[in-house]
Amino acid sequence: MGRYLVTGVAGFIGSALAKRLISNGDEVVTIDNLSTGYQSNIPDGVTFINGDCGDLNVYDKIANLSFDAIFHIAGQSSGEISFDDPIYDIKTNAESTLLLLKYSMKIGCKRLIFASTMSVYGVKPDCPINEDENCKPESFYGVAKLASENYLRIYQQYGVHSTSLRLFNVYGPGQNMKNLKQGMVSIFLAQMLKNKHIHVKGSPDRYRDFIHVDDVVEAFIRCLNIEKSKGLAINIATGKKTLVSEIVETMVSTQKENITVNYEGGTPGDIHGIYADISLMNDVLGEWKKVDLHDGIKSMVNSYL
Secondary structure (H helix, E strand, O other), rough: OOEEEOOOOOOOOHHHHHHHHHOOEEEEEEOOOOOOOOOHHHHOOOEEOOOOOOOOOHHHOOOOOOOOOEEEEOOOOHHHHHHOOHOOOOOHHHHHHHHHHHHHHHHOOOOEEEEEHHHEEEEOOOOOOOOOOOEEOOOOOHHHHHHHHHHHHHHHHHOEEEEEEEEEEEOOOOOOOOOOOOOHHHHHHHHHHOOOOEEEEOOOOEEEEEEHHHHHHHHHHHHHHHHHHHOEEEEEEOOEEEEEHHHHHHHHOOOOOOOOOEEEOOOOOOOOOOOOOOOOHHHOOOOOOOHHHHHOOOOOHHHHH
């Protein structure tokens, strides 16, 4: 039984991780400003601190607590939105990490696991991308996440052992259906269920590597007890290349009603395609059976229906 600080538990991934920790008998404390999440997402038993991880004063509220590890999940998570307000993006995705690192040192917490993103890579060729690739992000969001990874790397010398998990396209029940600028699967699903129409910004031949939120949570949990994960950035994905058109077709196939689809426009900072080399993930965290994409989407549709 441990005590963990999980930032962003009112959101999609943070909520799922907190549920898993609570079910394991662990104690969970969260900081969340409810900017994109909902207090109703916070599981029973979690101690909720309403505040911003980028606000130095919020740490006064937990100054006397100790934690076995910190999971930093909170932050603005849309490449598109990062172009609307780059200053807010760097505050939530980089400044917050620095403050958490300072807090970790102050309380003597030596373990921090960070939710990074595949957006740090930028435009890459059509082949599996490994962690040694040069990072040249195309969005302010990716820039801020990469900055956080570098802050974490520097703080290793001060005794805060971190792991950056470069999450690829995460999907699953609990994803925010009201945010139509973040989460490819949830955006398409929200449009389909509300309007019986899906508007895809970009080509149907774009491709991504989709991973279910349950598998992401599994990766976070495994990091806790695996010593050799410390100091690494690790791709968290399935290693499978999936076309955007395949995602759309799978969703449409779940409906008896006619669903119309059009492909038009684009998104600032968007890339044509990326999928992961997961050799390092398998080597460090071990292999486990991942949720099948088609089964995962169908169960997600049913959960919202």
